[in-house]
Structures are given as C-alpha cells and as structure tokens.
Amino acid sequence: MADVKKVGVVGWGTIGAGVVDLLYRKGIPGLELAKVCDLDLTTDRGLTLPSAMLTSNYHDITDNPDIDIVVELIGGIEPAKTIQLTALRNGKNVATANKKLLAKEGEVIFSEVVKLGRKIGIRASFVGAHSFIHELGLVGAEAKEYRRIYAILNGTTNYVLSKMTGEGKSFEEALKGAQQEGFAEANPTDDIEGYDTENKIRILLGLITNSYKYAGQFPVEGIKDIDVQDIKYADELGYAVKLVGVIENNDKVFNVAVQPALVPRISLLGSLQGAYNGTEFEDEYGVVSGLVNPGAGRYPTADTVIKDLLDIAEGRTLPIPSTAAGYKLGAPGDIQRRFYLRFTVLDQPGVLAQITDIFWKFNINIAAVIQKESAQTEFVHIVMTTYKAREEDVHAALEKVNNLGPVKAATKVIRILETSC
C-alpha cells in the first residue's frame, strides 16, 4: 500500500456525514481525514470532530498543501464548480457525488482533469450503477461497445411508481406518502420531472462514448401524468410502468431519452421495487447484463466515495470521459418502438374500426387489445399495444384519432421497452 493520503471533505450533509464517519470512526487503511468544511458546523452529526479539523471556509481545504484529495459533496453548480476546479488546479485529486455539475458542466471539469493530468472519482454521482461505471472505465470500453442501456436511475420515482402499482394509489397520494417517509424531497421536481435521471444519463452517455461533449437536447419526460389506470392495464398485459433512461447506439448515432415506459413485469427492471435503481445493458455481442443498487442513502453513497478514494490513493485508473470526440443524437421521431395506447371513447359500435383504419394507413399494427364492458360511465377505455412503429407515425395517427367524434379525451401514450434480463 502506498503512503497515507490526506482527505478533505467539503459538505458535511447526509452523504458527507457518512464519508466522515467511515474515514474517521471506522478508519480506512491508506486514507486519513484531514479537514471537514461546512457552513453549519454545529448540527449534531452523531460524531464530534476536533475543532482544528473543522472549517467553514472551503479554501482551507482547496488551498491546503497538506491535502491530497478533495471530496466535494455540496451539490449544485456553484460554488461546487469553483471548489472542484480550484482543487484540481492546486494539484489535488477530486471525488464527488455531484451529478448535476458533471452533467451540466462536465466539459469544463473533465477537460480540466485531462489537461492537468489529475484524477476525479465520479462513482458517487451514480450510486445506482457504480459497478457498471467502474467496469466501463476499466476494461469495458477498451474491449467493447455498448449497444443499449435501459436504466431506472431515480429512487424517488421508482418508489412512487411502486406504491401506485402495489397499493393502487394516485400519483399525488403516492408522492405525498413518499415525502412523509423521507423518500422524496419537499421539492421533488428534479426527480419527478426526470431531470435527475437526465443528469445521470448524460454522465453515462459521456462515459460510454468517452466524450465530454455536451450531448445536446434529448426528450425528457417525467411521471406526473402517469395515471394509476394505466398502471393497472399495463399489469394486466404483463408490464410494469417505470421511468427509464434510454441510450441506444446505432453505429454512433445515439437515441437518448428519459421517459416513462412499460417494461415486462418479470424482468430486472420490471421487478424493481421501492427506491432501488437498476440498469440493463447490452454489449456489441448481444450479451445482456443487469445491475441493481440502492439509488441513494448515506452508506451506499459514502461507500462509493470511499471506493473512489481508494482507487485514487492506490493509483488505479478511474473512468472519466476523456476526449471531445463527437457522436450524433438520432431524431426522436424516427425511432421504431412498441407503444401502449389508452383511448377514452364513447361506448358505441364502430369506434375500434375507425381507430384501426387510421392505424392501418400509418403502418401501425396492433399486438394486443383490451376492451372492458362499459362500467358506470358513458365512456369506455380501449387499451392497445402495437408492434414496432415509427414514433412520428404514431403521433400523426393519434392526432387524427383524437379528432374522431367518439374519442372523448387525448389518447394516453406510453412507450414499451423490450428489456430482456
């Protein structure tokens, strides 16, 4: 083992407290906690540190010649960006859980790391797929390409969808429950709207393309319009509804999106419960593998930070996007996919025929139909799944369908992803 590396931690919140605890109380061979920075030094973290170790000025860490590695755990763009860049420029290596910063400003951070010949550990920005990142960066990318990644990367949305599925709760009820149980934040926008998943997908995309170029815009859709009704119909058809980050690689043209999707209930992603994260990936040989990890939490995240610190301390390679080399995003409308559709129509004969006639003209073939006998209301649902169809064709067809007289509400559309493990 090399000599002991001194570690400074900026951000003594939930994750920071876990990292500090592991370094200071448990003790990790080869690593020594030197200093901890937080604006709030008085809150009880269940651990008393010598006051000489504490500071509320991050320069005491980033500008401290005794410190070898700076752990940035405050999140957000600034001052996190300045802290990381200052540390790097002052000759230090960095570990971070800051997925927002890496997704938005990765080009600046990663190119600086490469230019200065430093290391940055980013596993903790991505707890839900850390073994994957690890493997990618070590030998995966050298030996092969990834053809397809489907990933559930946000614990809050998965928890909410699990509750809607298991207990038949509405989105609002499930979210409220998640907040009460501490799984969702008071302001859950980043999670619910899919932005958190987007950040992680951007980092993953950078890793598998080895490129820190900002990927441009791709479709990002959250789960707040998911109706418990659709979850029930999906279940009847053998599917679960999940928020899935999609990366599909067709000869360096990437189809990237974050969207709710139906996945087979009996599959790694379909069976993923609670706040867990899961990733299914297919390599260039058609080999499909999967990972399940707790998406967040003090110790899961702290543990991944420690792994990065050990890799840095012992001089091992860390995966980061290291070139500006380009790739293209495909046009979302061109993607061929299966779809779940729920129509709300008047309970009268001939409606199904009108719909299928429009579909026929747009080259959309139907795989399954559920039509229940009418309940108390005058409207009925017709639920369909399609075979693969071009996304733009489906939307064009639905525009026509939604204008039919007996169709009484905009048709619900959810993509179907054919996960395979």
Add this chain to the structure above:
Amino acid sequence: MADVKKVGVVGWGTIGAGVVDLLYRKGIPGLELAKVCDLDLTTDRGLTLPSAMLTSNYHDITDNPDIDIVVELIGGIEPAKTIQLTALRNGKNVATANKKLLAKEGEVIFSEVVKLGRKIGIRASFVGAHSFIHELGLVGAEAKEYRRIYAILNGTTNYVLSKMTGEGKSFEEALKGAQQEGFAEANPTDDIEGYDTENKIRILLGLITNSYKYAGQFPVEGIKDIDVQDIKYADELGYAVKLVGVIENNDKVFNVAVQPALVPRISLLGSLQGAYNGTEFEDEYGVVSGLVNPGAGRYPTADTVIKDLLDIAEGRTLPIPSTAAGYKLGAPGDIQRRFYLRFTVLDQPGVLAQITDIFWKFNINIAAVIQKESAQTEFVHIVMTTYKAREEDVHAALEKVNNLGPVKAATKVIRILETSC
C-alpha cells in the same frame, strides 16, 4: 499502454473459440494471440489459423518462452491442473474458466500464484457474477465485509425451473426440452445436482474471506425433487422456486449451502428468467445490491477472459484468495429460516390441528396456510409457510408429522430466502 503481451490458449472448444475469435479476428489492443492448443485441430471453428499457430501439445504453450499469458479452457482437474501449475512455474500468468479446478484444488493453485508472485484471472470461472468478483477484489474487500450473498449461478437449472414455472412442465419434461434446445448438457448431473453451483459458491467464499482454505462440507441439494405442484403453490404465495447458493456471514461463522429455495417472485432473483445468473449481496452496512449476467455462452465467457487478460497485461490487481486464514462453517441445523411445507394428508377433519399442535411444541409458528377443497383424489395438500424457525426443529417436527396416521406422504420442505432487491 504497455507492450503487447503474447497469449497462448489451451482448449479450442466453445469458449476457446470465442477467445481466439476476439483476439485474432477482432483484435484487442495490447494482446496478441501466439498459439492455440487442442487435441482436435481439424473441426471447423469458422476461423482458419496459420498452422504454425496450432499445436496439440500443451507444452508448446506452457514451456514456450515467448508466451506471457496462458489461457486454460479445457476444464476438469487433469491435465488442467498440471497446465496451470507448469505455466505459473515457467513464469507465466494464467487466465481460466475452470471453476471445478479452482473449487477443488484452489488451495494448491492460489497458494502457488501467491508464492511465485504471479497473476491468475478467474473471472470466467464465474461469468454470472463477474462484476461482483471484480469489485470484490479491487476495493470491496478492503473497504468492507459482505454479510450475505444469495446467488443463482447455474443457467441450466434456472432454465429448467423457468420452464416448469412458465409452462407447468414436469422436471423431466423441462430438462429434456432444455437438452433439445442446447441449454443443458447430455449429462446434466453437475448442474441439476447443484455441484456446479457448489463450485462457484466455494470460489466466492474464498474471495470474500480472502482464504484459499478448503471450506469443508456444506449442504448441497439439487432440483430434481422439485415438483411442479410446489412451484404452483409457491406462485400462489408470491414466490418463485430457484436453486440458490447461500453464504451468510455471522461474525466469521459462515452458513453456506446450495439448495432449492422460495424467493419473492418480485425480486431480482425471483424474476430471473431462462439461463440468466443473478446475485444479491448485502454488505456490512446493510446495503443490498444485485447483478444479473448471462451465466454462460461463448461471448459472455470469452469477454470475461479478455477482461482478465487486459487486467494482467496492464498490470492491474486481480482478485484471488491470497491467505490461508481460517473461518468456520456454522452448523446447518442451527440456522433460523422461514420454510415452505407441503403436507399430503387424508381429507378428514382434525389433521391440520394435529400438525399445528406438533409445530407448537417445536416453536414453529405458521405464517400462511393454503388448503384447497379436495379434488378427485382422496388426498389433499395442505401448504404452509412458517415464520423463522430453527432448521433442526423443523426436521424433528416433520418426523413426527410424517408419522401421523392421516399423513400419506413425506412432507415436502423448501426453504424460504428473504431476498430484498
């Protein structure tokens, strides 16, 4: 990248052909295929190698001063053991997929590797959990201990059980189908009896305890007595039946077994279909993660061999058990676990009361009961799940139950494992 390492492959079978293909046809930077050995050099592998590269004498590889790394892919104990030891003693590093050899003779192989300061890549002995092995050996073991591992590590048995579950086939029918489709070998004993899983569990145990000491005997039970009836009842109770390798760590006393078990259907292991392998592991912080990998096949396995070769070529650490340090196996009878029980009884009143009375005396509490109205036969099934009970108590109670007059067949017992991701 370091200079190019020359690789000799012994064993040009299914996996060997994959490795040769990747090295020779695709080309992996840093690695060069130097020689291939097989007794049969004439079978068409879809690739023609220069005849100078071919040999049927493994000494042309193990004793060849030009070769840096020897890949042993012939399997079995001898001559595989001699090949590996000769290569190591001649200054070469080794990569292998030979789980049987590593499980049975790991003490000899690993201690030689350590003594000589060589490297051995063993990922491919363990395709179904390769990221896990990787992580374990790199930073996992240093940073933390594993508390519990539940793993489905045999593709054949999982394929057979999936067919029994999905299509209601008997064990014999499902096995026959698996053989016809090429998923099961003509002689499937090692798979079906659990010995293949046992080999992998032995290697895993060695890795997590960092110990090449032979672990002694632990219970190993296969799937041939699993009745499709029990699969159906399990399904009704929300469980799937799987062949699971178990490692539970209670303060260095290890409970190790390979046994059929009920696992929640909606969980990573419970939802594992076809020939996939899956592993669920809990670390010392209570963090549970999971992996799904194709358990076998040419490219999945060849790909893991390539990863080992790249790690060796680039001087990275490889995970192997490196000390003889000891640990203890716990007594199987002492284990506290939940159980699934199926009684075959005469359809007469009072039987359930007699059974529950015996259970009461042995401290066994019942969690759920299914008793169907009698069908055409004079016997009925009573299915129960218990709360946690001592394994020995359950067997003692069942001995009494099986002697009751109305009990007409030995009670079926399957363990329940509480997987959590």
